[in-house]
Amino acid sequence: MIISVxxxxxxxxxxxxxxxxxxxxxxxxxxxxxxxxxxxxxxxAAYFDLEKELSGEVKEVGGRHPLPDLKKFTEALxxxxxxxxxxVIIYDNNRAFASRMYxxxxxxxxxxxxxxxxNIEDWKSNGYPxxxxxxxxxxxxxxxxxxxxxxxANQNYVKKHKNKEDVVLVDSRSYERYxxxxxxxxxxxGHIPGAINLEWTKILDEQGRFKSKEELVKYFxxxxxKEEIIVYCGSGVTAAPNVIAxxxxxxxxxxxxxxxxxxxxxxxxxxxxxxIK
Numbered sequence: 001m002i003i004s005v006x007x008x009x010x011x012x013x014x015x016x017x018x019x020x021x022x023x024x025x026x027x028x029x030x031x032x033x034x035x036x037x038x039x040x041x042x043x044x045a046a047y048f049d050l051e052k053e054l055s056g057e058v059k060e061v062g063g064r065h066p067l068p069d070l071k072k073f074t075e076a077l078x079x080x081x082x083x084x085x086x087x088v089i090i091y092d093n094n095r096a097f098a099s100r101m102y103x104x105x106x107x108x109x110x111x112x113x114x115x116x117x118x119n120i121e122d123w124k125s126n127g128y129p130x131x132x133x134x135x136x137x138x139x140x141x142x143x144x145x146x147x148x149x150x151x152x153a154n155q156n157y158v159k160k161h162k163n164k165e166d167v168v169l170v171d172s173r174s175y176e177r178y179x180x181x182x183x184x185x186x187x188x189x190g191h192i193p194g195a196i197n198l199e200w201t202k203i204l205d206e207q208g209r210f211k212s213k214e215e216l217v218k219y220f221x222x223x224x225x226k227e228e229i230i231v232y233c234g235s236g237v238t239a240a241p242n243v244i245a246x247x248x249x250x251x252x253x254x255x256x257x258x259x260x261x262x263x264x265x266x267x268x269x270x271x272x273x274x275x276i277k
Contacts, residue, residue: 002210002248005118008089009128012043015112018087019080019137020045023054023097033097037134042091042123044135046080050097050237054104061266063259064185064235065100067152070108074142081137084145087112093119094208096200099240103256107152108145115244117209153230153255155263155270162194166227172200172239173261180274185234188265190272192232200238203245210241216249223251232257232264 003011012018020042026032030051037047048054053076056068082088088105090113092098098115105113116123124130153161162169171191176182178197183189191197203219205211211219223229229251233239236258246254257263264270 001114002117002244003089003114005116005122005126005128008091008114008116008118008123009126011087011089011114015087017081018089019082021080021088021090021098021101022047023050023090023092023101025050025092025097033093036093038132040120040130040132041135042089042120043129043131044137045131046082046135046137048076048080048101050100054097054100061155061259061263063261063263063266065237065258066263067104067236067258070145070147073104074108074145078140078142079137081140082142083140084143085111086140087114089114089116091116091119091123095204095210095241096238099244100237103151103240103243107148109148110145119208122207150253151255153257155257155259155267157255158192158230158232158257158264159270161228162192162230164228166225168223168226168229169195170229170231170239170242171195171197171261172231172233172242173197174199174201177234178275180272186262186265188272190274192261192264193271193273195232195273198242200233200242203241210245210248213248216245220246220249220251228253228255230255230257232260234260235262236260 022037022045024033055065090098102115161167178191180190231239
């Protein structure tokens with residue numbers, strides 16, 4: 001559930017044992033998020049690193065940010081005082097990394113998880129308190145979890161389903177990367193054949209917050225006749241905000257291709273499409 005900064009404050013003050021999850025990260029400066037957390041964070045927030053807690057080991061296949069072993073993920077949650085029933089409010093600096101963790105929490109069917117539609121500056125502008133030291137949490141036991149397999153797609157699933165008439169494959173990257181004009185990260189440029197481009201930043205307003213439900217319904221209206229939507233990006237991070245925005249707009253059968261384009265191109269037999277004229 002996406003909640004406002006004020007709603008996040010209300011949950012924090014009214015629901016016992018609520019934990020903030022700070023997911024700030026910078027792909028160009030990978031220590032920046034942790035430094036920002038140590039400098040200032042929401043009360044009793046626990047830090048989750050994209051490439052340590054929210055991703056697994058990078059291998060020849062699986063993409064640049066593969067899904068971690070979910071047992072290890074629940075252990076990381078437990079180390080920060082989170083069990084299956086703990087209310088968790090996730091935030092970051094741009095919605096992408098928090099969305100990745102939010103999707104992962106949904107994947108393991110966590111009972112109470114919220115995505116704060118704002119950042120620490122929005123929080124402080126409301127006069128709410130922050131802290132400037134690493135929070136200490138009593139270790140808990142996460143407990144049993146069930147994986148919702150209907151939220152996830154792998155390379156084989158994409159190959160099998162992407163050409164069906166009632167399925168749409170959504171590329172969440174910039175249009176320039178989609179058409180293959182530029183590729184700043186991966187060793188091949190272009191997109192998965194058959195995919196349409198819906199850049200993830202278009203679901204955010206000028207303040208970098210998720211747009212209203214009404215705006216998202218309108219934005220995704222061309223997808224109303226589709227039974228299933230598979231969303232990808234470069235490595236399964238910036239696709240997550242699109243997945244959540246689709247949920248907000250009322251779509252229920254939405255899968256995240258976690259390996260995304262970086263996994264797709266790890267197989268030399270996979271075709272790549274470009275739209276460069």
